[in-house]
Amino acid sequence: MSDIAQYVHRHRSRFIDELSQFLRIPSISTDPEHRRDVLQCAGYVAGALRRLGMQRVEVFSTPGHPLVYGEWLEAPERPTALVYGHYDVQPADPLVLWDTPPFEPSVRDGQLYARGAADDKGQVFMHWKAIEALWQLHGRLPLNLKFIFEGEEEIGSRHFDPFLASHANLLAADVAIVSDTAMFARGYPSICYGLRGLAYFQVTVFGPSHDLHSGSFGGGIANPALVLAQLLASLKDEHNRIAIAGFYDDVVLPTAEERRQIASLPFAEEAAARELGVPALSGEEGYCFLEQVWLRPSVDVNGIWGGFTGPGSKTIIPSQATAKVSLRLVPNQDPNRIADRFEQHLQAACPQGARLQIERMEAARAVVVPRDNAFVRAAARAVAQGFGKEPVFIRSGGTIGAAASISARLGIPIVMFGIGLPDAQTHAPNEHLDLDNLFRGIVSVAHMWEELATIGKA
Amino acid sequence: MSDIAQYVHRHRSRFIDELSQFLRIPSISTDPEHRRDVLQCAGYVAGALRRLGMQRVEVFSTPGHPLVYGEWLEAPERPTALVYGHYDVQPADPLVLWDTPPFEPSVRDGQLYARGAADDKGQVFMHWKAIEALWQLHGRLPLNLKFIFEGEEEIGSRHFDPFLASHANLLAADVAIVSDTAMFARGYPSICYGLRGLAYFQVTVFGPSHDLHSGSFGGGIANPALVLAQLLASLKDEHNRIAIAGFYDDVVLPTAEERRQIASLPFAEEAAARELGVPALSGEEGYCFLEQVWLRPSVDVNGIWGGFTGPGSKTIIPSQATAKVSLRLVPNQDPNRIADRFEQHLQAACPQGARLQIERMEAARAVVVPRDNAFVRAAARAVAQGFGKEPVFIRSGGTIGAAASISARLGIPIVMFGIGLPDAQTHAPNEHLDLDNLFRGIVSVAHMWEELATIGKA
Numbered sequence: 001m002s003d004i005a006q007y008v009h010r011h012r013s014r015f016i017d018e019l020s021q022f023l024r025i026p027s028i029s030t031d032p033e034h035r036r037d038v039l040q041c042a043g044y045v046a047g048a049l050r051r052l053g054m055q056r057v058e059v060f061s062t063p064g065h066p067l068v069y070g071e072w073l074e075a076p077e078r079p080t081a082l083v084y085g086h087y088d089v090q091p092a093d094p095l096v097l098w099d100t101p102p103f104e105p106s107v108r109d110g111q112l113y114a115r116g117a118a119d120d121k122g123q124v125f126m127h128w129k130a131i132e133a134l135w136q137l138h139g140r141l142p143l144n145l146k147f148i149f150e151g152e153e154e155i156g157s158r159h160f161d162p163f164l165a166s167h168a169n170l171l172a173a174d175v176a177i178v179s180d181t182a183m184f185a186r187g188y189p190s191i192c193y194g195l196r197g198l199a200y201f202q203v204t205v206f207g208p209s210h211d212l213h214s215g216s217f218g219g220g221i222a223n224p225a226l227v228l229a230q231l232l233a234s235l236k237d238e239h240n241r242i243a244i245a246g247f248y249d250d251v252v253l254p255t256a257e258e259r260r261q262i263a264s265l266p267f268a269e270e271a272a273a274r275e276l277g278v279p280a281l282s283g284e285e286g287y288c289f290l291e292q293v294w295l296r297p298s299v300d301v302n303g304i305w306g307g308f309t310g311p312g313s314k315t316i317i318p319s320q321a322t323a324k325v326s327l328r329l330v331p332n333q334d335p336n337r338i339a340d341r342f343e344q345h346l347q348a349a350c351p352q353g354a355r356l357q358i359e360r361m362e363a364a365r366a367v368v369v370p371r372d373n374a375f376v377r378a379a380a381r382a383v384a385q386g387f388g389k390e391p392v393f394i395r396s397g398g399t400i401g402a403a404a405s406i407s408a409r410l411g412i413p414i415v416m417f418g419i420g421l422p423d424a425q426t427h428a429p430n431e432h433l434d435l436d437n438l439f440r441g442i443v444s445v446a447h448m449w450e451e452l453a454t455i456g457k458a
Numbered sequence: 459m460s461d462i463a464q465y466v467h468r469h470r471s472r473f474i475d476e477l478s479q480f481l482r483i484p485s486i487s488t489d490p491e492h493r494r495d496v497l498q499c500a501g502y503v504a505g506a507l508r509r510l511g512m513q514r515v516e517v518f519s520t521p522g523h524p525l526v527y528g529e530w531l532e533a534p535e536r537p538t539a540l541v542y543g544h545y546d547v548q549p550a551d552p553l554v555l556w557d558t559p560p561f562e563p564s565v566r567d568g569q570l571y572a573r574g575a576a577d578d579k580g581q582v583f584m585h586w587k588a589i590e591a592l593w594q595l596h597g598r599l600p601l602n603l604k605f606i607f608e609g610e611e612e613i614g615s616r617h618f619d620p621f622l623a624s625h626a627n628l629l630a631a632d633v634a635i636v637s638d639t640a641m642f643a644r645g646y647p648s649i650c651y652g653l654r655g656l657a658y659f660q661v662t663v664f665g666p667s668h669d670l671h672s673g674s675f676g677g678g679i680a681n682p683a684l685v686l687a688q689l690l691a692s693l694k695d696e697h698n699r700i701a702i703a704g705f706y707d708d709v710v711l712p713t714a715e716e717r718r719q720i721a722s723l724p725f726a727e728e729a730a731a732r733e734l735g736v737p738a739l740s741g742e743e744g745y746c747f748l749e750q751v752w753l754r755p756s757v758d759v760n761g762i763w764g765g766f767t768g769p770g771s772k773t774i775i776p777s778q779a780t781a782k783v784s785l786r787l788v789p790n791q792d793p794n795r796i797a798d799r800f801e802q803h804l805q806a807a808c809p810q811g812a813r814l815q816i817e818r819m820e821a822a823r824a825v826v827v828p829r830d831n832a833f834v835r836a837a838a839r840a841v842a843q844g845f846g847k848e849p850v851f852i853r854s855g856g857t858i859g860a861a862a863s864i865s866a867r868l869g870i871p872i873v874m875f876g877i878g879l880p881d882a883q884t885h886a887p888n889e890h891l892d893l894d895n896l897f898r899g900i901v902s903v904a905h906m907w908e909e910l911a912t913i914g915k916a
């Protein structure tokens with residue numbers, strides 16, 4: 001057992017107590033009633049960074065919730081790592097479904113239950129304790145560190161990108177570490193090397209100025225809800241490919257090597273379908289499930305509404321109908337060009353008898369880091385030390401806006417290392433963190449600083 | 459001026475007072491709080507029939523609101539006419555949009571404003587006053603009469619068809635008169651000779667057992683809202699024809715003569731589009747608007763919902779999505795066979811990765827009465843006398859469940875004669891009835907009894 005592992009083992013019950021303090025602050029970013037809690041949590045994060053010996057700690061206010069920055073830059077010959085995480089959490093409702101209260105952390109069967117335990121306070125805390133161990137054991141840090149912790153990740157990271165744009169020098173680094181992804185499965189320490197991008201829209205079809213009687217007018221005017229259905233259906237072809245002209249032009253195809261590596265991961269499609277409650281998985285022809293959600297772009301209708309939605313029947317032609325539509329993007333799709341194509345496609349498909357309005361909401365590029373990048377390989381060595389097992393390389397179908405911003409604005413590789421399990425119930429009742437993974441994660445990160453320090457500065 | 463026209467002219471202010479009494483009863487059938495008002499209104503109708511000299515008047519209770527029946531059968535050599543109308547009304551909200559209170563009738567510019575003025579109390583009242591005029595002027599009625607007035611027309615006539623099935627002898631007649639349709643336009647007295655039928659469904663697509671993260675699963679499982687859109691879109695082809703196999707098999711095509719007659723009616727499509735607030739009318743290729751809504755079947759999405767419908771963005775795959783879908787039918791489409799085809803079509807189109815549930819709600823056959831039917835021609839002569847102008851023959855795109863039941867159960871021709879204008883604001887604030895049309899309608903109906911009496915019994 002390494003000295004770091006021994007240190008973590010010795011202090012584990014104090015670590016649980018300290019993380020529990022952090023978890024008790026209900027920093028729900030979406031809820032205006034918790035605004036003060038979010039602010040208090042930012043202060044807590046700043047205090048933790050100061051106690052860790054950061055030389056400079058600053059709370060940057062934004063039009064929303066603050067960003068907390070900390071730095072230690074006393075290793076001039078060594079590279080600089082930028083650590084990203086977020087201290088805000090999802091709402092906890094429905095409260096009745098929690099076995100123990102969401103903001104009163106509780107340990108059962110080696111799991112720490114609390115809102116934010118996995119997403120993302122536990123993973124932020126993992127970084128703090130790795131620093132503590134290094135100070136205590138070695139009396140120094142092996143490389144320069146910058147921390148940036150966000151309070152708006154759960155509400156779209158709206159102020160992160162502008163902050164990055166105006167503070168590029170402050171955050172300049174050689175490599176970034178983002179701990180906001182999950183492990184592939186229990187017992188599979190994971191390095192995530194790719195995220196999908198996002199383009200999110202609200203699409204409204206307008207018909208008559210008010211609801212009409214479907215007897216008097218049915219068949220004589222365009223029905224906005226049916227037109228909306230036609231437009232949405234036109235986005236996909238019979239092979240489950242996206243039918244927007246030029247949509248795949250810039251898509252980077254997976255290499256045979258990458259497909260082989262993904263195929264080697266243990267994933268049982270039938271069992272997954274059973275667990276999700278669907279008759280079968282279903283996606284683009286020619287790709288397996290993991291390829292579909294990791295490597296291939298997709299389209300989803302996130303919500304739809306219009307007309308009469310009460311019990312019984314009402315015979316109307318609704319005056320309008322609306323859908324929320326999201327596209328997940330992969331390298332090298334540009335969200336703005338894709339949004340242009342999306343709009344052109346729908347406008348061209350909209351019949352004369354209706355009007356179409358498309359609102360662009362969120363947009364983020366996909367992020368992929370080459371698996372043979374020196375920092376990524378160094379991080380993998382560290383994870384192997386922390387977990388006693390080689391990590392698997394995975395991608396995520398999700399989008400982390402901050403990672404996309406870091407990649408685009410700072411142009412540095414990102415190591416994505418997370419310790420939450422896929423069934424950690426993030427965003428759901430009974431969120432929990434496996435404590436064994438937390439302790440191995442702390443050890444991994446401490447080794448990671450040492451491993452990354454061996455890579456030359458950019 | 460005929461003696462009947464003179465009688466109506468002489469008594470018109472009393473008629474307005476009496477109709478206003480009827481209109482003051484807020485017989486809103488859909489609202490449980492108005493249940494006693496509906497009951498009181500049924501009693502009012504029964505009292506009116508007794509005062510008109512009906513020999514037998516009966517209030518039949520149903521599991522919902524009562525039916526009121528009245529008969530006068532003292533003309534043994536003459537045919538029997540069955541008169542249908544309804545005494546229930548639509549809700550009056552939003553109240554703030556009424557210029558005068560909905561249940562305090564008020565005359566302005568020759569229009570009587572009140573909820574139910576046109577739909578349908580004014581048209582029921584028209585029949586009563588025609589009887590009164592005939593008694594007063596001639597001391598007798600020219601034919602046998604049966605009245606059946608319903609209290610559930612505005613909530614789907616659920617108990618009318620079962621009542622008809624169990625009281626076919628009671629309601630047996632040679633011809634039915636239904637006054638619940640509108641005039642083609644101001645100055646165009648109208649006989650309606652056709653109604654469309656209806657098949658109404660609720661369609662739900664089920665996917666995963668709970669909402670899923672669209673990043674982690676998007677592209678790998680079927681999205682219920684998108685599948686629903688695909689299913690709805692599959693119901694129509696690019697010519698705006700319904701794409702269900704066999705859907706048109708039993709459709710009776712319009713004759714050249716009927717198309718010529720419809721083309722002769724004054725209808726400005728561009729002006730109609732402007733008035734409705736749509737960029738253009740839009741319907742099945744090869745037919746004009748009036749043909750589309752009168753003669754051709756149609757499909758409409760009456761409502762649709764699923765997933766996230768709040769402000770902002772939420773990246774989920776909804777676990778389910780639902781739509782209300784109605785088909786308007788024409789002769790000789792059978793609603794049950796059409797419903798079978800509809801279900802088969804959607805089930806066949808539903809992808810493996812989702813489950814589909816279809817609930818059948820309402821169903822009614824189309825009704826068409828040959829324009830050369832002797833009763834219809836007799837009625838047209840009467841309307842010409844009442845309005846001093848030949849009536850136009852029109853159809854309606856709507857469905858009157860009671861008319862479909864009468865046609866199917868009793869197998870008799872139906873004369874549909876209504877005096878409401880298309881802009882009478884039925885079902886909307888400021889509903890009103892043109893009093894001139896009411897008075898001409900009373901005269902028309904009195905003449906109608908005389909004209910119908912000349913036709914032999916079946």
